[in-house]
Amino acid sequence: MFSYLIRRVLMLVPVFFAVSLVIFLILHFIPGDPIDNLLKVGSSPQARTEMEARYGLDQPLPVQYGLWLGRVLTGDLGTAIVARRPVADLIAQALPHSLRLGGLALLFSSVVGVGLGVVAALNRDRWPDRAIMGGVLLGSTMPGFWLGLILMLVFSVWLGWFPVSGARSWQALVLPVLTIGLGGTALVARITRVAMIEAAGRDFVLLLHAKGLSPLRIQLRHVLRHALIPVVTILALRIGWILGGAVTVEVVFARPGLGTLLIKSLSQHDYPVVQACLLMLAMAVMLGTLLGDILQAAMDPRVRAALG
Known part of the structure; x- marks a missing residue:
């Protein structure tokens, strides 16, 4: 019974990684981004570039996914971009x-x-x-x-x-x-x-x-x-x-x-x-x-x- 439990838990590991990847990709393929809710009307392209760099949105998607997954595995869910509060809270x-x-x-x-x-x-x-x-x-x-x-x-x-x-x-x-x-x-x-x-x-x-x-x-x-x-x-x-x-x-x-x-x-x-x-x-x-x-x-x- 104990060995069966261990096998079932280990089977969830690849499922977890696959689900996390699907969640990340689907969300980033949706048109729009959180910067649209932070910029004021008439803001310059430079302001958008600076804000994207601040939140790491200017990096390639594989890099963003790796950074996010690494934080999640250590128990850090990050900080909300719009709400500006820890996601865990x-x-x-x-x-x-x-x-x-x-x-x-x-x-x-x-x-x-x-x-x-x-x-x-x-x-x-x-x-x-x-x-x-x-x-x-x-x-x-x-x-x-x-x-x-x-x-x-x-x-x-x-x-x-x-x-x-x-x-x-x-x-x-x-x-x-x-x-x-x-x-x-x-x-x-x-x-x-x-x-x-x-x-x-x-x-x-x-x-x-x-x-x-x-x-x-x-x-x-x-x-x-x-x-x-x-x-x-x-x-x-x-x-x-x-x-x-x-x-x-x-x-x-x-x-x-x-x-x-x-x-x-x-x-x-x-x-x-x-x-x-x-x-x-x-x-x-x-x-x-x-x-x-x-x-x-x-x-x-x-x-x-x-x-x-």
């Missing part, structure tokens, strides 16, 4: 809001998704199953930003139950959490239902019925435990995607966070901030994938046996 100020939102959305989608999946599996091919799967299908195809606007219109504008925007109270978290969590709920419910139906057809379930255990106890205590293996793996994989999905939701609800910081910095072409934000989101996806593989190996004896 900006991220440290925004990240807790995104983690709080993403963590609550993950908890919501886990609890509600598993619950709906269990109810659907226990009522297979009956009306509760059809109703839940119909709602799941609708929830999985609904864009997050559109759902956020609908929830805002109904519960904030019409009913006045929750604030439209901001992050000053726990009420401001309800609608953003629902917006992000409902999509994950649909996925978790569908996987839970399929996994429980598959596990219910295995030989050990027939043996438990032969021993006289009640069907409900078999389903909730034994079948569900086996069905949670793929569910836990999917939830770990969704860690990064939930943080990425929070980008649009934070903008819709005008919440402070990594997404708001990313969009604002992207409009200003503030390279160090955008690169750091995108790298953080990419690392969240990579770490979620690693966590999913580790949890699957820890929960499934067959996987551990295959690893040797």
Whole structure:
């Protein structure tokens, strides 16, 4: 198990370098640069040249990438060109809001998704199953930003139950959490239902019925435990995607966070901030994938046996 963990961590190293290169190149290929937001109207070409030299933007792209990557590997995310503050400070100020939102959305989608999946599996091919799967299908195809606007219109504008925007109270978290969590709920419910139906057809379930255990106890205590293996793996994989999905939701609800910081910095072409934000989101996806593989190996004896 330990050797498998080491191999998986080492596999992330080339992925990290490839992702960092893609982030750097895509950002620098976008028209415009941060100097446009710093120069005054009518500034001379010499002023632009001096400012580009000050921030190292006059050097070839391979040199800029090497310098940026070298600083990142030593823990230095650089200084924001437009905001003129350390990038680490900006991220440290925004990240807790995104983690709080993403963590609550993950908890919501886990609890509600598993619950709906269990109810659907226990009522297979009956009306509760059809109703839940119909709602799941609708929830999985609904864009997050559109759902956020609908929830805002109904519960904030019409009913006045929750604030439209901001992050000053726990009420401001309800609608953003629902917006992000409902999509994950649909996925978790569908996987839970399929996994429980598959596990219910295995030989050990027939043996438990032969021993006289009640069907409900078999389903909730034994079948569900086996069905949670793929569910836990999917939830770990969704860690990064939930943080990425929070980008649009934070903008819709005008919440402070990594997404708001990313969009604002992207409009200003503030390279160090955008690169750091995108790298953080990419690392969240990579770490979620690693966590999913580790949890699957820890929960499934067959996987551990295959690893040797």
